[in-house]
Amino acid sequence: MQCRQRWMTLETICPDTPGIMSTDSLHRLDSSESTLLLCRSADTVSLLWFGPALPRDLDVQELLKSLDLPCEQAKLDQPVPLSLVPMSSDGFLGRPALAAHRDGKHFAPRLSCVSIKPAPADPQSTLVITLEDSLAGLLMTTNLHLDDTSSVLSISTELQNNGTDGLHVEWLASGTIPLPDQFSECLSMHGRWGFEFQQQRHSIDNAQLTIENVAGRTSHEHFPGLVCGERSFCEDNGVVLGLHLAYSGNYRLLTERLANGKAYVQAGAAFLPGEITLDPGTTMTAPMLCVVCASGLNQMSQRFHDYARRHILPAWTRAERPIHANSWEALYFEHSTESLLPLVEAAAAVGAERFVLDDGWFQGRRNDKSGLGDWWVDKDVYPEGLKPLVTHVRKHGMQFGLWFEPEMVNPDSILYREHPEWTLHVEGYETPLARDQLVLNLDLAEVRDYLYDCISVLVKEHSIDYIKWDMNRDLVFPGSNGRASVVRQTEGVYALLQKLTTEFPALEIESCSSGGARADFGILLYTGRVWTSDTIDPIDRLNIQRGFSLFFPPEIMGSHIGHDVAHLTGRSTSLHTRAAVSLQGQMGFELDARVLNEQDREALSPYIRLYKDSRAWHSSSTLWRVPTRDSDLFIQGRVSAQQENSIWTIVTRASLASTIPERFVFKGLAPQKRYHVQPLQIEHIAGYAKKLPTWATEGTTLSGSSLMSTGLVLPVMPAQSSLVVLCDVAP
Numbered sequence: 001m002q003c004r005q006r007w008m009t010l011e012t013i014c015p016d017t018p019g020i021m022s023t024d025s026l027h028r029l030d031s032s033e034s035t036l037l038l039c040r041s042a043d044t045v046s047l048l049w050f051g052p053a054l055p056r057d058l059d060v061q062e063l064l065k066s067l068d069l070p071c072e073q074a075k076l077d078q079p080v081p082l083s084l085v086p087m088s089s090d091g092f093l094g095r096p097a098l099a100a101h102r103d104g105k106h107f108a109p110r111l112s113c114v115s116i117k118p119a120p121a122d123p124q125s126t127l128v129i130t131l132e133d134s135l136a137g138l139l140m141t142t143n144l145h146l147d148d149t150s151s152v153l154s155i156s157t158e159l160q161n162n163g164t165d166g167l168h169v170e171w172l173a174s175g176t177i178p179l180p181d182q183f184s185e186c187l188s189m190h191g192r193w194g195f196e197f198q199q200q201r202h203s204i205d206n207a208q209l210t211i212e213n214v215a216g217r218t219s220h221e222h223f224p225g226l227v228c229g230e231r232s233f234c235e236d237n238g239v240v241l242g243l244h245l246a247y248s249g250n251y252r253l254l255t256e257r258l259a260n261g262k263a264y265v266q267a268g269a270a271f272l273p274g275e276i277t278l279d280p281g282t283t284m285t286a287p288m289l290c291v292v293c294a295s296g297l298n299q300m301s302q303r304f305h306d307y308a309r310r311h312i313l314p315a316w317t318r319a320e321r322p323i324h325a326n327s328w329e330a331l332y333f334e335h336s337t338e339s340l341l342p343l344v345e346a347a348a349a350v351g352a353e354r355f356v357l358d359d360g361w362f363q364g365r366r367n368d369k370s371g372l373g374d375w376w377v378d379k380d381v382y383p384e385g386l387k388p389l390v391t392h393v394r395k396h397g398m399q400f401g402l403w404f405e406p407e408m409v410n411p412d413s414i415l416y417r418e419h420p421e422w423t424l425h426v427e428g429y430e431t432p433l434a435r436d437q438l439v440l441n442l443d444l445a446e447v448r449d450y451l452y453d454c455i456s457v458l459v460k461e462h463s464i465d466y467i468k469w470d471m472n473r474d475l476v477f478p479g480s481n482g483r484a485s486v487v488r489q490t491e492g493v494y495a496l497l498q499k500l501t502t503e504f505p506a507l508e509i510e511s512c513s514s515g516g517a518r519a520d521f522g523i524l525l526y527t528g529r530v531w532t533s534d535t536i537d538p539i540d541r542l543n544i545q546r547g548f549s550l551f552f553p554p555e556i557m558g559s560h561i562g563h564d565v566a567h568l569t570g571r572s573t574s575l576h577t578r579a580a581v582s583l584q585g586q587m588g589f590e591l592d593a594r595v596l597n598e599q600d601r602e603a604l605s606p607y608i609r610l611y612k613d614s615r616a617w618h619s620s621s622t623l624w625r626v627p628t629r630d631s632d633l634f635i636q637g638r639v640s641a642q643q644e645n646s647i648w649t650i651v652t653r654a655s656l657a658s659t660i661p662e663r664f665v666f667k668g669l670a671p672q673k674r675y676h677v678q679p680l681q682i683e684h685i686a687g688y689a690k691k692l693p694t695w696a697t698e699g700t701t702l703s704g705s706s707l708m709s710t711g712l713v714l715p716v717m718p719a720q721s722s723l724v725v726l727c728d729v730a731p
C-alpha cells in the first residue's frame with residue numbers, strides 16, 4: 001500500500017503575535033501554561049497537541065515529520081489522523097462528531113476545512129475554524145478559546161443548515177479531543193440522591209466507555225465531566241486532561257481507544273429520538289466544552305476553579321459569602337410564626353447572616369403532595385404575608401432568602417387545574433409522578449412569563465437577597481407538542497434565569513436539585529452557589545465535597561452544619577466534625593438552632609469566627625487536597641492567593657489503621673515564608689492520647705519549605721473526629 005505525504009506546505013512558525021501563530025498548515029494558541037497546535041492538511045483539521053507549553057521557536061517542518069502517521073495495512077489507502085471533527089466519511093471508525101441526515105439522505109457528510117482564523121473580537125486567544133459540506137448543505141463553526149491565565153480551553157461549536165429542507169441531528173459533539181498515547185485511565189463521577197460526586201476509575205480500552213445522562217437535568221447519576229490521564233494519575237502526579245461540559249440537560253461523554261492505538265474523548269448534548277430538526281437557514285449551538293491539561297488533579301482543579309471564577313460565575317460570588325441558616329431540616333413543612341420567629345433569633349445568635357425560608361411557605365403547600373406552581377404566600381400560615389417574618393429576619397441583622405421550585409407543578413394545585421396543558425407530556429400517555437409532581441414546559445413563553453411574574457413580585461416586595469432554586473425530579477415523557485423537548489426545556493430554564501438575573505443583578509441564586517443534581521458550568525452562569533447534597537452527614541460529605549471540588553471552587557459549595565444525628569443516614573457525629581467539614585465550603589446551618597445549648601454555641605464560635613475572619617480571601621484561594629496513605633484520613637485546605645494564610649481541615653472518616661495518623665505534609669505554601677501553625681481547637685481530641693504533639697499546645701513556626709517536606713505530626717484522632725489547623729505567615 002502506498003502512503004500519501006500528509007504535510008505539503010510547511011513553514012517555520014514565527015512568533016508574530018503573542019497568543020496566536022499561524023501558517024497555512026499549522027495554527028498555534030498559547031496560554032501561560034499550555035500550547036495548542038492545530039494542523040490543517042488539505043481539508044482536514046487535526047489537534048496535534050494540547051498540553052504543556054511548547055517552545056516558541058518550533059521547527060514546524062521537523063515537528064510535522066516526527067508526527068507524520070504511517071499508513072496501516074488493511075485500512076484506507078491513506079492514514080486517518082484524528083480530526084478535530086472526526087467523521088465516518090474520513091474513514092474514522094469511532095463515534096463521528098456529527099450524526100445528521102435529511103430523511104435518510106446525506107447520512108455521511110464530509111466536513112472540509114474552509115478557513116482557520118483568529119476571531120476578530122479576540123484575536124489573541126481565539127481561533128475560529130470553519131468547515132463546510134456544500135453538497136449536504138452544512139456549515140460548522142468551531143471557536144477554540146484558550147484562556148491565558150487558567151489555561152482552560154473552551155470549545156463552542158455551531159452547526160448551520162444551509163440546505164433547503166430540514167436537517168435531523170442525532171448527535172453534535174461539542175468537541176473531540178485526541179488523547180496523548182500514554183493515557184490509559186480515566187475518572188468519572190457517579191452518584192445518587194444524598195451521595196453525589198462519587199469518583200470511579202476506568203481504563204481506556206478498545207471498547208467505547210460511554211457516560212450517558214438522560215435524566216433531563218444534570219443528574220445525581222452521571223456528572224458531565226471526565227478526567228483522562230496517565231496510568232495511576234493522582235492529586236499531584238500524572239499528566240491529565242480534565243473535561244467538563246457546561247450543560248444541564250441530557251449529555252454523553254465517551255472515550256475509546258481505536259485499533260491504531262489512538263484514543264480520544266468526546267462530549268456533547270444527547271438528544272432524544274427526533275428531538276432536533278434544524279430548519280433551513282437555522283443554526284444550533286452545542287454546549288460549551290471546557291478542557292484543561294494539568295499535572296495531577298490538584299492543578300487541574302485549580303485551573304477549573306480559576307476559569308469558573310473569571311469566566312462563569314456571577315460577580316457576586318466574589319463578595320464575602322454569608323453564613324446561611326436554612327429552615328428545611330429544622331421545620332420541614334411545619335411553618336408557623338410561633339416556630340419561625342424563635343428559629344430566626346436562635347440562628348442569628350449562633351452567627352447566621354442569611355435566613356432562608358425553605359419549602360412550605362406558598363399556597364397549599366402543607367406537605368410535598370400539593371401546591372407547587374402556586375407561588376404566592378399561603379395566608380392560612382402567614383395571615384399577614386411574609387412581611388412580619390422578613391422584618392424579624394432583618395431586625396436580627398440577617399438577609400432574607402426564599403425557596404422556589406419554579407419548573408414544577410403538583411397536579412393538586414390551582415395552576416395545574418387551570419393549565420394542565422402547561423406540563424411536559426406526551427398525549428395518550430400518563431406521565432409518572434415523582435414526588436407527586438410534574439414538570440412545566442419552559443419552552444412555552446407564557447409559562448416562563450408566569451413564573452417570572454410570580455418570582456419577581458416577591459423579590460421586589462421583600463427585597464429578597466437570595467433564592468434557593470430547586471428542581472426535584474427527572475424528566476419522563478418530556479414532550480412538547482408531541483416531540484421530545486429536553487434541549488428546549490433546558491434553554492427555557494436558562495432563559496428564565498437570564499431574565500431574572502438581568503432584572504435583579506444583585507439577587508443571588510443557588511442551584512439545588514434534590515441536593516447536587518444540577519451542578520455544571522451551564523447553570524452556574526446564572527447561579528453562584530450549589531446545594532451540594534441533601535445529606536448533611538459530615539462523613540458522607542467528605543467524599544461528596546471532595547468530588548465536587550474537582551471542578552468547582554469551594555466558596556460556591558453549600559456546606560452546612562447539621563443536626564447531631566444526620567437525618568438522611570442516622571449517623572451521629574460531633575459538632576466539631578460537622579463544623580470542620582462545613583468550613584470546606586460556604587458555611588451554613590441546616591439544623592434547628594433552637595436546640596443548641598450554651599456549650600454547643602461555645603464549641604461552634606471559633607469555627608464561625610474563623611470563617612468570618614478568613615472569607616475575604618476565600619474566593620481567590622487555592623484549593624489543595626492532600627493525598628494520604630490511609631484512605632480514611634481526609635486532609636484538604638485552602639491557601640490565600642498571597643500564600644499568607646491557610647486553613648486545613650483534617651477528618652478521619654473511620655478508625656485509622658495506625659494509632660498515630662501519618663504526618664501531614666502541607667501543600668501550596670511559599671517555601672521561603674515562615675508560618676505559624678496552630679490548631680483552631682484541640683481540647684475535643686486531647687483526651688484520646690496520653691500526650692499531644694507539642695505544636696498542638698504551643699504552636700510552632702516553620703518555613704513553608706519545611707512544612708511542605710518534613711510536615712507535621714498529627715495528634716491521635718479517633719474515628720469521625722476532626723482537627724482544623726491554621727497556618728498563617730508569622731508576624
Ligand code: GLA
Nearest residue numbers: 328358359512513514515534
Ligand atoms: C429538595 C432540596 C432540599 C429541600 C427540599 C424541600 O430535596 O434538595 O434541600 O429544599 O427539596 O422540599
